[in-house]
Structures are given as C-alpha cells and as structure tokens.
Amino acid sequence: MADTKTAYERVQAARNGKRPMGSYYIEHMVDDFVELHGDRRFGDDAAIVAGIGYINHIPVTVIAMERGDTIEDRMKRNFGCPEPEGYRKALRLMKEAEKFHRPVICFIGSSGAYCGIEAEKRGQGLAIAENLYEMMGLKTPVISVVVGEGGSGGALALGVCDTAIMLENAVYSVISPEGCASILWKDASKAPEAAEHLRLTSYDLLSFDVVEKVIPETGKTDREICSALKTVLLDEIKKLSSLTTEELLDHRYQKFRKIGA
Amino acid sequence: MSTLKTILNTITGNVEQPPRICKKCNAEIPYEDYLANHCICPECGAYFRMRAVERLDATVDKGTFQEIDRKLKSKNPIDFPDYKEKLEKAEKASGLTEGVVCGTAKIDGIDCGLFIMDSAFMMGSMGTVVGEKITRLFEKATALGLPVIGFITSGGARMQEGIFSLMQMAKVSGAVKRHSEAGLLYIAVLTDPTTGGITASFAMQGDIIIAEPKALIGFAGQRVIEQTTGEKLPAGFQRAEFQLEHGFVDLIEERPRMTYTLAKLLKLHQA
Ligand SMILES: [Zn+2]
Numbered sequence: 187m188a189d190t191k192t193a194y195e196r197v198q199a200a201r202n203g204k205r206p207m208g209s210y211y212i213e214h215m216v217d218d219f220v221e222l223h224g225d226r227r228f229g230d231d232a233a234i235v236a237g238i239g240y241i242n243h244i245p246v247t248v249i250a251m252e253r254g255d256t257i258e259d260r261m262k263r264n265f266g267c268p269e270p271e272g273y274r275k276a277l278r279l280m281k282e283a284e285k286f287h288r289p290v291i292c293f294i295g296s297s298g299a300y301c302g303i304e305a306e307k308r309g310q311g312l313a314i315a316e317n318l319y320e321m322m323g324l325k326t327p328v329i330s331v332v333v334g335e336g337g338s339g340g341a342l343a344l345g346v347c348d349t350a351i352m353l354e355n356a357v358y359s360v361i362s363p364e365g366c367a368s369i370l371w372k373d374a375s376k377a378p379e380a381a382e383h384l385r386l387t388s389y390d391l392l393s394f395d396v397v398e399k400v401i402p403e404t405g406k407t408d409r410e411i412c413s414a415l416k417t418v419l420l421d422e423i424k425k426l427s428s429l430t431t432e433e434l435l436d437h438r439y440q441k442f443r444k445i446g447a
Numbered sequence: 448m449s450t451l452k453t454i455l456n457t458i459t460g461n462v463e464q465p466p467r468i469c470k471k472c473n474a475e476i477p478y479e480d481y482l483a484n485h486c487i488c489p490e491c492g493a494y495f496r497m498r499a500v501e502r503l504d505a506t507v508d509k510g511t512f513q514e515i516d517r518k519l520k521s522k523n524p525i526d527f528p529d530y531k532e533k534l535e536k537a538e539k540a541s542g543l544t545e546g547v548v549c550g551t552a553k554i555d556g557i558d559c560g561l562f563i564m565d566s567a568f569m570m571g572s573m574g575t576v577v578g579e580k581i582t583r584l585f586e587k588a589t590a591l592g593l594p595v596i597g598f599i600t601s602g603g604a605r606m607q608e609g610i611f612s613l614m615q616m617a618k619v620s621g622a623v624k625r626h627s628e629a630g631l632l633y634i635a636v637l638t639d640p641t642t643g644g645i646t647a648s649f650a651m652q653g654d655i656i657i658a659e660p661k662a663l664i665g666f667a668g669q670r671v672i673e674q675t676t677g678e679k680l681p682a683g684f685q686r687a688e689f690q691l692e693h694g695f696v697d698l699i700e701e702r703p704r705m706t707y708t709l710a711k712l713l714k715l716h717q718a
Contacts, residue, residue, distance in 0.1 A: 299647075302676050306666060312646075318647075342616060360608075361604075369606065446579055446611045446615060
C-alpha cells in the first residue's frame with residue numbers, strides 16, 4: 187500500500203516533468219476522442235484540453251489540464267496554468283454535457299490559474315467563481331481526478347464534483363509550499379517543512395474526507411495506474427448515474443457543505 | 448454615534464478611541480470626526496478600511512441588527528503550527544472571534560441578511576469559520592426569503608487551514624447558488640482589498656456587484672504577477688475603476704451614498 191515518501195517528495199513527484207498529465211489519460215482511456223476548442227467568447231486556451239469520447243462504450247465529456255511535452259508546447263500551454271478562456275471553455279462543455287446527460291470527468295494537474303495582467307483584465311477571478319457556482323448545480327455527474335499538482339482556486343475550478351479522486355502522489359493545496367514558506371518564514375527554501383504542515387498529500391485529503399478515493403502508484407507503471415483509475419471511474423459513473431438529478435445535486439451540496447462545518 | 452463608540456470601546460478594551468492617523472497625508476483625525484465622515488480622511492479624501500461595527504452602524508436601521516453565530520471559533524483543522532497563538536492575537540487585536548460578522552437587519556425598513564468582513568482579523572482571510580458563517584447566513588436568508596448584502600474585504604483563503612480553506616470557496620458558492628435559485632437578491636459590495644480566493648468565489652457571484660472607489664479588487668497578487676511575468680503593472684491596475692472599465696463591477700459608489708444606493712436597489716427588487 188502506501189510508501190513512505192515525505193510530503194515534499196510527493197510535491198516533487200506531482201510536478202515531475204515526466205509525469206503523465208491530462209492528455210495521457212485521454213489517449214489511454216478514452217476511445218474516439220473528439221477535441222473541442224474555444225470558449226466562444228475570446229479564444230482557445232491550450233492549458234485545458236477538452237472534448238467528448240467513450241470510456242468502455244459510455245460517452246463522457248473529458249476536461250483535462252495539460253502542461254505539454256516539448257518546451258514550445260509548454261510555452262503554448264502556459265505550463266498548464268489556465269487563463270480565463272480555459273475555465274470558460276470547460277464550463278461551456280460541461281453545459282453541453284449536461285444537455286445530453288453525459289458524465290463529466292475532469293483531470294487536474296497545474297500549479298494554478300495563470301497569473302498575468304491580461305488574465306486579470308479578462309476576469310480570472312470571475313471565471314473561477316462562475317465555474318464553482320455553475321458546477322454546484324450541474325445536472326449531470328462530475329468526477330474530478332487530481333493527477334498532478336492541484337494548485338489552489340485554479341484547480342478547484344475543475345474540482346466541484348460528486349466524487350473526488352487523487353493519484354497517490356498527487357497533491358492538492360490552498361497554496362504552494364514555496365508560497366506558504368515565503369509568507370510565513372520569508373524563506374521559500376523551507377518549502378519541505380511547509381509541505382508537511384499543509385497536509386496536502388492524497389492520504390491527508392482522504393483522511394479529511396475531502397477526496398473519496400486514492401489510486402495507489404507505488405510499484406506500478408503508468409499504464410497500470412491508468413487502468414486502475416479507469417476501473418474506479420467506471421464504478422463511479424455507474425453509481426452516480428443511478429441517482430436522480432435531485433439526489434445527485436443534494437449529494438454534491440452536502441459533500442462540500444460538511445467540510446469545516 | 449455614541450452607542451457605536453461604546454461598542455468599539457468595549458470590544459477593543461480601550462477607554463477612549465484614539466484619533467485616526469491618515470496613512471496618505473498624515474492628518475490626525477479625532478475619532479468622532481472620523482466616524483461622522485464615514486471613515487474617510489477629511490483632509491485628502493482617502494478611504495480607511497472600515498471595521499465591521501462601523502459599517503454596521505453606517506448601514507442598518509438603528510437597533511435592528513441581530514447577529515448569528517457570533518461565538519463560532521476555528522478548531523485548527525490541520526494543526527498548523529503557531530496558528531492557535533495567531534488566532535488569539537487576532538481576537539485581542541480586533542475584538543472579534545473571526546473575520547466576518549453575520550446577521551439579519553433592516554436597511555431603510557427592508558429586512559435582509561448581512562455579512563460584513565473585517566480585515567482587522569487576519570486580513571479577513573477565509574478559513575472554515577468564515578466559510579461556515581457566510582454559508583449559514585445564505586442558508587438562513589434562503590429559508591427566510593431574504594436578500595443578502597455582503598460587505599467584502601479579504602486577503603483570500605487562509606493558508607493555516609490548508610485544504611479546508613480552499614474548500615470553503617466551493618461550499619459558499621453552493622449556498623449562494625441555492626439562495627439565487629430561490630429567486631433572492633444578493634448584492635456584493637467590494638471594499639479594499641478583495642483578492643485571491645474571495646474574488647474567485649462569492650465576491651464575483653452577486654446579482655449586483657458594487658465597488659468602493661479605488662478599492663483593490665483582483666485574483667492574483669500584484670507582486671506575484673510582477674515576479675511571474677516580469678512585466679510592469681499599469682497605473683490603476685486591479686483598482687475598482689479598472690474593474691468597472693473591464694466590465695466586472697456594476698457600479699462604483701462613494702461611501703457616504705452607499706446605504707442610500709443599497710436601499711434603493713433593495714426597494715427595486717421588492718415584489
Ligand atoms: Zn488624508
């Protein structure tokens with residue numbers, strides 16, 4: 187089961203440039219994937235890859251953060267940090283999924299929403315706020331999987347869900363350990379200590395009831411992890427699809443309502 | 448005014464409120480004058496950050512405020528080091544048990560739910576208690592069929608409560624949505640500063656969003672943007688006027704006219 191990595195070792199594992207991100211899971215889990223682009227407002231944000239395909243013959247909408255492989259690709263994708271258009275594309279396609287009663291699967295892996303002058307001018311805060319608000323009422327099952335670094339509000343904007351899943355070495359935090367250490371101790375090099383205190387590992391979040399499932403990674407290949415995740419996703423889709431819309435939305439409300447109540 | 452002064456004296460433990468010093472022009476303003484001038488510097492017009500009790504006094508009909516969940520306190524959910532001490536210090540310094548005051552009141556005779564954040568308590572940052580109190584306020588307003596007015600100021604999510612703080616953004620959003628689906632009005636009043644996870648949740652979820660002049664309103668911190676992009680920030684970046692220009696707030700209202708405008712809007716939304 188669990189290995190003995192420190193919290194910061196998991197942060198480093200979550201950020202590892204070789205770690206599979208959204209596109210990997212789409213490629214290995216989703217059949218006949220059709221990528222859909224753009225927010226129909228301003229542009230298309232490559233930090234979020236979204237579209238429709240099948241998981242074991244079940245149509246699903248997939249929305250995935252993607253940081254890219256090559257340096258050019260990573261520049262194009264802002265290293266996986268979404269701009270407002272990325273969140274708006276995500277919401278647009280969630281609404282499309284709702285219309286056709288199709289489950290939504292979100293893959294989260296990003297240091298956070300992009301921090302820039304233009305992103306602010308186009309309403310980065312509003313874009314995230316609208317996703318939180320609309321996802322709370324989305325009348326179709328939503329499953330979110332944190333596969334890498336789940337960085338703050340920019341991650342939560344794809345994280346309002348019925349079932350939250352984390353890969354074992356993924357992390358999910360209100361602030362980066364470096365940011366936390368800089369604010370608290372004026373010393374970003376104390377990030378490993380901050381990571382420990384922030385309780386950001388998958389097992390921490392499972393113990394807090396913030397996530398429902400952890401997919402073990404230790405001793406497993408990427409393909410094995412992907413396949414284990416697929417099995418869990420199919421289970422969850424089946425379970426959530428059996429609920430009435432009212433039950434689904436009530437369950438989602440209560441899932442978040444009980445946190446810190 | 449004198450009742451407010453008594454309350455402030457009690458909560459801050461002072462016998463007498465000291466004069467306020469303007470950070471912009473160094474003017475020394477006797478507290479009575481400061482209050483009479485809506486916590487605005489009479490010399491240079493700078494807006495001070497209002498305490499929740501001052502805002503309450505300036506906004507609601509006298510004697511109508513009924514506070515809820517006054518005693519709710521954080522349980523330090525992730526055992527963050529030195530956090531308990533920080534909370535105790537914040538309590539002493541602010542006279543509050545947390546960074547938001549919630550309740551029901553009348554504004555110009557109209558019943559409403561009210562939440563007022565107070566930056567004197569850990570910069571009005573949102574942990575579990577701030578999230579829980581605002582959620583309960585929206586739930587109560589939904590049950591009673593009341594509009595909600597929120598005076599917002601916050602540095603964002605409170606890092607000492609880790610993932611619990613982050614999840615409050617979703618929790619409050621859920622309660623705001625249910626309130627909205629019941630056909631009820633929510634007016635968000637953004638005051639200096641409104642940043643981070645608060646801007647990315649209930650600050651931007653109002654049916655109507657009002658800002659105070661020059662208030663800093665944004666998602667990413669200015670220093671973070673400069674460090675990330677290496678770009679120099681334009682003058683007035685993320686101020687209320689910038690947000691109005693880019694279409695993210697409905698109007699900017701001056702503090703002396705705020706209650707009048709809120710009352711007018713409340714009235715316009717009555718069936
Ligand atoms: Zn002055």
